[in-house]
Amino acid sequence: MLRRMLPILCASLFTASIATVSSVSSLQAAxxxxxxxxxxxxxxxxPDKEAGEARSKGWRVRDVYHHAVSGMAVDLTADEVAALAADPNVATIEPDVTMQASVDQSGADWGLDRIDQRTLPLSGTYSYPSSAGAGVKVYVIDTGVRSTHRELAGRVLPGYTLIEDGGGTEDCNGHGTHVAATIAGTTYGVAKAASIVPIRVLDCLGSGSLSAIIAGLDWVLTFNAGAPAVVNMSLGGGSSFTVDVAVQRVIDSGVPVVVAAGNSNVDACATSPARVVGAITVGAIASDDSRATYSNFGTCLDIFAPGTAVTSAGVTSDTATAVKSGTSMAAPHVAGVVALMKSATPSLTPASAARALAANATPGVVTNPGTGSPNRLLFASTTTTAPPPPPPPTSAAPGAFNKTSPSNGTTGQRTSLTLKWNASANATGYQLCLDTVNNNACDATWTNLGNVQSFTLNGLQSKRTYYWQIRATNAGGTTNANASTFWRFTTR
Incomplete structure (x- = not known):
């Protein structure tokens, strides 16, 4: 259950206009x-009680969330938003946003060949363990999957759709099928015996809503049982703390979540879900080991994998192939390797999976990785068990530092304001916790901001007190600002 959340609004809105018509003495309401x-x-x-009260007011409730977050998706007018914001049971209200598949089109096949060797040139082969990911379910949160494709036939399990076009979990775009076959295809897949569970949250154009993605994550938490699992999210768009919290809830349940870094050649710490602290965030390389020109970068990345001109299953027939480029294509290479690890060690935790990927990765071969990016290239070692925890780092934790603005205890703040802090020595990045409970602890979630000393909050609720903390991070650990004391401000 969600305890506290960051109520920051995204810039681009996914809106739905609805007209309700009633007749009163032959007059039609606006x-x-x-x-x-x-x-x-x-x-x-x-959640069900709150959603029921919303329905009783004539509001259209689209989804109710119980696990990833405690909440609902609902259609509201501006006046209804203001009324709902005054409800003491409401923590946050965030406009729905459009999320996109992270993909471009181009090139030729080479990805599998690259991840089983340390250096170029390519050998023309791909070696993998005989278990090949057997017994692992990979949840593909995407455009759906062509379940009858020969690359995946017999290993696509019943899933879930949030797209109301009658197509179920079948793919009418091609992105999800390409991703799924890169994870588990018999020819093009990393983990050739893993099973795929399609969760369709993107439509035939590769677009979907924030609310659908949250509902998909909620479904994973509701129905994932038994077999070890991995989640792949080759999508993104803007920043959403609601999505961040939902993804972190899945990770906290013991399921590794692999996400695409994004295709805008910017700091991945500015996008969701790439910035989620516990997620495995993947950037893309080209066949010459250079960071792909489109790939996002920065301290929120965990690893690079092949992403340019990757051949995998196509959607036009059961034997079709397609060549695609993007961090969407890089992420499933990593999800496939995590599936190999989970097959060998079903109890593998998300943190252990991330450590194993980092420990096994080939260091220093990615050219132009981007400011702040770890120079690690995915390596699919035949030893898929996680290594022991690393020894204590030799580098010192970041130095003490302070928050600067707004000052602690200030009132009358606008519902859009900028948080500021000074620099911490040796820090490589900063994380934010914004809370609505006064217990000097983070009941929400820590969110990566990148190596910055300010962050703008938008869409805060009026007449609400917020508590905030910044922590600096590097390989040596974390350091909280102001000796771990949260500051507070109140909006007008």
Whole structure:
């Protein structure tokens, strides 16, 4: 259950306009102009009860969330948003946003060949363990999967769809099928015996809503049982703390989540879900080991993998192939390797999987990795068990530092304001916790910000007190600002 969340709004909105018509003495009421919002509830609230109250007011509730977050997706007018914001059971209200598949089109096949060797040139072979990922379920949160494709036939399990076009979990775009076959295809896959569970949250154009992605993650938490599992999310767009929290909930349940870094050639710490602290965030390389020109970069990346001109299953027939480029193609290479690890060690935790990937990776071969990026290239070692925890780092933890603005205890703040802090010695990045409970602890989630000394919050609720903390990070550990004391501010 969600306890506290960061209520920051994303810039681009996915809106749905709905007109309700009623007749009163032959007069027609004006249509309601609505947009879709993701609402989260405070600890102790019952999502079904809150959603029922919303329906009783005539509001259209699209989804109710119980596990990834405690909340709902609902269509509201501007006045209804203001009324709902005053509800003491409401923690956050965030506009729905459009998320996109992270892909471009181009080139030729080479990815599998690269991940089983340390250096170029390519050998023309791909070696993998005989278990080949057997017994592992990989949840592909994407455009769906062509279940009858010969690359995957017999290993696509029943899934879940949030797209209301009658197509179920079948893929009408091609992105999800390409991703799934890169993970587990008999020819093009890393883990050739793993099973695929399609969760369709993107439509035939490769677009979907924030609310659908949260509902997909909620479904994973509701129905994942038994077999070891991995989640792949080759999508993104803007920043959403609601998505960040939902992804972290899945990770906290013991399921590794692999995400695409994004294709905008910017710091991945600015996008969701790439910035989630516990996720395995993947950048893309080209066949010459250079960072792909489109690939995002920065301290939020964990590893690089082949992403340019990757051949995998196509969607036009059961034997079709397609060549695609993007961090969407890099992420499933990593998800496949994690599936190999989970097959060998079903109890492998997300943190252990991330450590194993980092320890086994080929260091220093990615050219132009980008500012702050770890220079690690995915290596699919035949030893797929996780190494022991690393020894204590030799580098010192970041130095003491302080928050500077807004000052502690300030009131009358706008619902959009900028947090500022000074630099911490040796820090390579900073993380934010924004909370609504005064217990000097992070009941929400820590969110990566990158190596910056300010961050702008938008869409805060009025007349609400918030508590915030910044921590500096590097290989040596973390250091909280102001000797671990949260600061507070109150909006007007």
């Amino acid at each position: 249509p309601r102009t609505t947009a879709r919002y993701v609402v989260t509830f405070r600890a102790g609230s019952v």
